[in-house]
Amino acid sequence: MTSKRDHWSYSSINQYLRCPLQYYFERVLKLPRKSIPSAMVMGSAIHAGLAEFHRALQHGDEPSNDHIREIVVGSWKNSCNEKVVDFKDGNTQEELIKQSIELVELYTGSERPTNIRAVELPFWVPIITSSGEVLEKPLLAVADLIVERESGLTVREFKSSGRAYSDFEVSSSLQATCYVHATWEKLSQWSQVEFTVLVKTKTPKIQNIPTTRTSAEVGRMGDLFQQVASSIELGIFYPIENVMNCSGCPYRAECKHWVGSKPNASTNPIRKPINGVHACLPN
Numbered sequence: 696m697t698s699k700r701d702h703w704s705y706s707s708i709n710q711y712l713r714c715p716l717q718y719y720f721e722r723v724l725k726l727p728r729k730s731i732p733s734a735m736v737m738g739s740a741i742h743a744g745l746a747e748f749h750r751a752l753q754h755g756d757e758p759s760n761d762h763i764r765e766i767v768v769g770s771w772k773n774s775c776n777e778k779v780v781d782f783k784d785g786n787t788q789e790e791l792i793k794q795s796i797e798l799v800e801l802y803t804g805s806e807r808p809t810n811i812r813a814v815e816l817p818f819w820v821p822i823i824t825s826s827g828e829v830l831e832k833p834l835l836a837v838a839d840l841i842v843e844r845e846s847g848l849t850v851r852e853f854k855s856s857g858r859a860y861s862d863f864e865v866s867s868s869l870q871a872t873c874y875v876h877a878t879w880e881k882l883s884q885w886s887q888v889e890f891t892v893l894v895k896t897k898t899p900k901i902q903n904i905p906t907t908r909t910s911a912e913v914g915r916m917g918d919l920f921q922q923v924a925s926s927i928e929l930g931i932f933y934p935i936e937n938v939m940n941c942s943g944c945p946y947r948a949e950c951k952h953w954v955g956s957k958p959n960a961s962t963n964p965i966r967k968p969i970n971g972v973h974a975c976l977p978n
């Protein structure tokens with residue numbers, strides 16, 4: 696169980712880097728999401744199933760396929776009961792539950808990780824810039840799976856995706872850098888990271904892509920967090936409109952009302968509501 700203490704996460708900085716205005720709506724104004732994309736629900740269900748599988752292996756138990764299936768289905772049902780799920784491309788809940796189970800079973804049928812150190816382990820660590828400055832807010836990183844290999848500690852990050860990942864995506868991933876930093880701070884071990892991508896193509900497949908980071912890259916990560924934190928403090932929020940960002944964005948209606956304002960640390964960009972929606976208005 697993680698605390699609500701103010702912190703950075705990979706998903707929060709990534710949201711700012713992808714679209715600062717979406718970050719503003721969700722994390723500054725705290726506007727509730729009207730819906731969540733079915734891909735996000737599927738990702739959570741797959742994660743829940745894989746965590747159950749890994750916990751059984753960690754405790755030396757034989758994982759039960761039926762039980763893992765129940766976990767996946769239960770996760771889907773909970774999400775659909777609690778939230779409005781945005782289904783794309785004519786997909787139905789039943790089809791996506793079936794696909795989630797297939798992907799989980801493709802993995803559980805082909806891999807049995809050994810020497811498991813932790814499953815879904817949260818790390819609270821300070822964020823440190825390349826010059827050694829410690830940022831005010833810590834980083835919370837939750838590692839899906841940590842295994843001990845001959846080569847050392849490996850953090851495995853599980854993704855479900857409609858397409859295969861490229862080597863560049865993994866080698867430049869800020870999330871991997873967060874894990875390397877977190878394991879160094881908490882466990883005093885320089886880990887490597889492996890992305891395991893469950894690819895939801897017609898014939899599903901699994902990709903394992905390892906990656907490493909240098910201490911310079913970890914320092915650069917701290918610098919990036921610092922710059923983003925400063926930008927947020929200055930009230931720098933603007934839209935980045937593209938298909939990838941906007942097609943599943945729950946704040947499209949609010950975004951239409953947005954107009955820019957001059958960044959100023961002493962003023963908040965929330966000036967007044969338009970049609971009940973707060974937007975950034977010019978001075």
Ligand code: SF4
Pocket residue numbers: 714716717934935936937940941944945946947950
């Ligand atoms: S609709 Fe697009 S540009 Fe607007 S907030 Fe959402 S992601 Fe950003």
